[in-house]
Amino acid sequence: GESIVGRKDPSSEPAIVLSGLSIQKSHAIFVRDGNSVIIKPGVVGAKTKVNGQALNGDRTLMHKDRILFGSNHMYVYFDPVNKDCAEGTPDNIDWDFAQKEIAQAKGFGGGGDGQLSKEQQLAQEQILELLPMVSESNAISEELNKHMSFEVI
Helix, strand or coil: CCEEECCCEECCCCEEEECCCCCCCCCCCEEEECCCCEEEEECCCCCEEEEEEEEEEECCCEEEEEEEEECCCCEEECCCCCCCCCCCCCCCCCCCHHHHHHHHHHHCCCCCCCCHHHHHHHHHHHHHHHHHHHHHHHHHHHHHCCCCCCCCC
């Protein structure tokens, strides 16, 4: 079957209700296909990321995939049947790991294997702290129809 993730609306209530900035009425759809679960965008432009990458079409979820709906709702998918994870998935997944993954997808956060000076590491940590705030600012701007976009360069 299908389960819709989205914002509660007087005309409909999705199976999984989220609220907040950048959450659409029909934000994403989970589809069970045998022993697999597929996630797909509910509407064009719905902001959803899986493992730091934008969700632009159907994607089969793997154990411990990280899913970000909008700018604030982060979830880890646990597959009760198939415990195989994507290569490089750590045992412990937390908010910081997910934010670093998103930052790397945006081109930040490389060179963490001792190649950076102390000053560069500090600057990188500050950028990682800023990125969620920039996303939040963009979501507020979009919600208020201000047509303003911010980015870290």
